[in-house]
Amino acid sequence: MTTHLLRGASPLGGAATDVLLADGRVAALGADARSGADAGTVTVDADGLVLLPGLVDLHTHLREPGREDAETVRSGTRAAAAGGFTAVHAMANTSPVADTAGVVEQVWRLGRDAGWVDVFPVGAVSVGLAGTQLAELGAMAHSAARVRVFSDDGQCVHDPVLMRRALEYVKAFDGVIAQHAQEPRLTVGAQMHEGAVSAEVGLAGWPAVAEEAIIARDVLLAEHVGSRLHVCHLSTAGSVEIVRWAKARGIAVTAEVTPHHLLLTDELARTYDPLYKVNPPLRTAEDVEALREALADGTIDIVATDHAPHTREDKDCEWAAAAFGMTGLETALPIVATTLVETGRMTWADVARVLSSAPARIGRVDTGPTPQGRPVAVGEPANLTLVDPAARWTVEPRQLRSASTNTPYGGRELSGRVVATFLRGRPTVLDGAPVDTDLDGTDPR
Numbered sequence: 001m002t003t004h005l006l007r008g009a010s011p012l013g014g015a016a017t018d019v020l021l022a023d024g025r026v027a028a029l030g031a032d033a034r035s036g037a038d039a040g041t042v043t044v045d046a047d048g049l050v051l052l053p054g055l056v057d058l059h060t061h062l063r064e065p066g067r068e069d070a071e072t073v074r075s076g077t078r079a080a081a082a083g084g085f086t087a088v089h090a091m092a093n094t095s096p097v098a099d100t101a102g103v104v105e106q107v108w109r110l111g112r113d114a115g116w117v118d119v120f121p122v123g124a125v126s127v128g129l130a131g132t133q134l135a136e137l138g139a140m141a142h143s144a145a146r147v148r149v150f151s152d153d154g155q156c157v158h159d160p161v162l163m164r165r166a167l168e169y170v171k172a173f174d175g176v177i178a179q180h181a182q183e184p185r186l187t188v189g190a191q192m193h194e195g196a197v198s199a200e201v202g203l204a205g206w207p208a209v210a211e212e213a214i215i216a217r218d219v220l221l222a223e224h225v226g227s228r229l230h231v232c233h234l235s236t237a238g239s240v241e242i243v244r245w246a247k248a249r250g251i252a253v254t255a256e257v258t259p260h261h262l263l264l265t266d267e268l269a270r271t272y273d274p275l276y277k278v279n280p281p282l283r284t285a286e287d288v289e290a291l292r293e294a295l296a297d298g299t300i301d302i303v304a305t306d307h308a309p310h311t312r313e314d315k316d317c318e319w320a321a322a323a324f325g326m327t328g329l330e331t332a333l334p335i336v337a338t339t340l341v342e343t344g345r346m347t348w349a350d351v352a353r354v355l356s357s358a359p360a361r362i363g364r365v366d367t368g369p370t371p372q373g374r375p376v377a378v379g380e381p382a383n384l385t386l387v388d389p390a391a392r393w394t395v396e397p398r399q400l401r402s403a404s405t406n407t408p409y410g411g412r413e414l415s416g417r418v419v420a421t422f423l424r425g426r427p428t429v430l431d432g433a434p435v436d437t438d439l440d441g442t443d444p445r
């Protein structure tokens with residue numbers, strides 16, 4: 001395989017150095033990297049670029065099987081690579097639902113064959129996401145897909161007995177339950193955040209307490225059975241307080257925030273544009289500030305995209321009829337850079353933690369056959385992302401690579417752009433563009 005020399009890269013934003021990638025690994029750093037290069041080595045000019053461990057998304061909807069009109073494993077993982085990711089966890093709310101070893105193995109194989117990133121399937125907690133009967137968690141864990149993250153995402157595991165059993169069950173293989181925290185009885189017909197704006201625009205409200213009540217219950221259940229809980233897309237200041245309390249108490253809880261909840265507010269619902277319709281809903285400016293602060297201080301562990309592609313038919317309609325969700329793989333890193341690095345609240349080392357090492361650790365993919373989220377160090381797998389921190393760019397929805405165009409960021413200017421991505425030493429993105437197979441069939445990757 002071709003060796004690559006990244007010349008003048010800044011690992012985690014630190015001092016510039018040369019980095020040699022050979023045999024799928026970081027082979028050498030500094031002067032050793034230059035002397036290790038040979039005539040066949042491809043040099044990448046990384047002057048002024050920040051080198052990060054390849055990003056790991058704990059929460060991606062790839063829609064295959066079942067909704068290949070919105071996204072496929074291939075199109076979604078190509079978008080992921082363009083966004084700087086080398087691994088994604090594929091959510092289970094597909095059709096059929098990923099609630100058996102057969103379906104998770106199918107998704108895992110599709111990911112491997114596409115070759116853009118490592119795809120780690122998430123297994124459903126309950127059969128058909130119906131919330132009544134535990135799915136075959138053990139069979140999924142012991143399948144080729146080695147599932148460790150289980151979630152009914154899209155639905156909340158609202159039955160406390162089922163949630164307790166799931167938390168107990170996954171202890172056997174060090175798994176984690178990722179909960180979509182939404183008390184269904186408090187959110188019947190809900191369209192947006194419940195507050196002053198929902199009252200003004202006349203859309204049914206989704207109260208913060210519907211999220212907070214489930215998180216409070218679940219951290220207590222996790223403590224009771226001594227298991228691991230992960231909170232998906234936490235969105236309110238009150239949820240932050242509960243997670244902070246649980247962590248102080250020593251409960252094994254981790255939490256994620258999405259880029260959109262770090263940037264956008266419920267004021268956008270005044271447009272009635274369904275691009276801003278998402279679950280959980282965009283909250284208030286006070287919530288956004290609490291989420292930024294909690295990410296910076298470590299109360300929130302990670303940023304996860306909740307990339308949720310939808311077709312035009314499902315999004316280009318009146319607000320109440322539109323699907324919940326927005327795409328996010330290619331804008332995640334720039335939003336974190338814009339909201340937290342540019343403002344001086346986080347360093348690039350922090351970014352590496354919240355978008356790579358911590359999500360890999362939560363999903364238990366930092367070890368195993370294809371380790372992810374590892375440090376940028378000699379001997380580690382060369383899963384790497386080069387970012388131009390100075391680049392400013394305007395989001396043009398049609399230029400993004402997802403098969404769906406439901407991004408809420410069209411026309412918005414963001415800082416930080418992914419220049420190159422390497423998966424085990426092989427470039428999947430160069431000069432900001434995915435490295436596609438040549439038309440003559442040879443694969444330059």
Ligand SMILES: NC(=O)N[C@@H](CC(=O)O)C(=O)O
Pocket residue numbers: 061093153154155180277278279280306308309324325326
């Ligand atoms: N986030 C969303 O608004 N939608 C997600 C489901 C989910 O993450 O709950 C989807 O699958 O479309």
Ligand SMILES: [Zn+2]
Pocket residue numbers: 153154155180232233279280
């Ligand atoms: Zn969800």
Ligand SMILES: [Zn+2]
Pocket residue numbers: 059061091153154306308
């Ligand atoms: Zn989701």
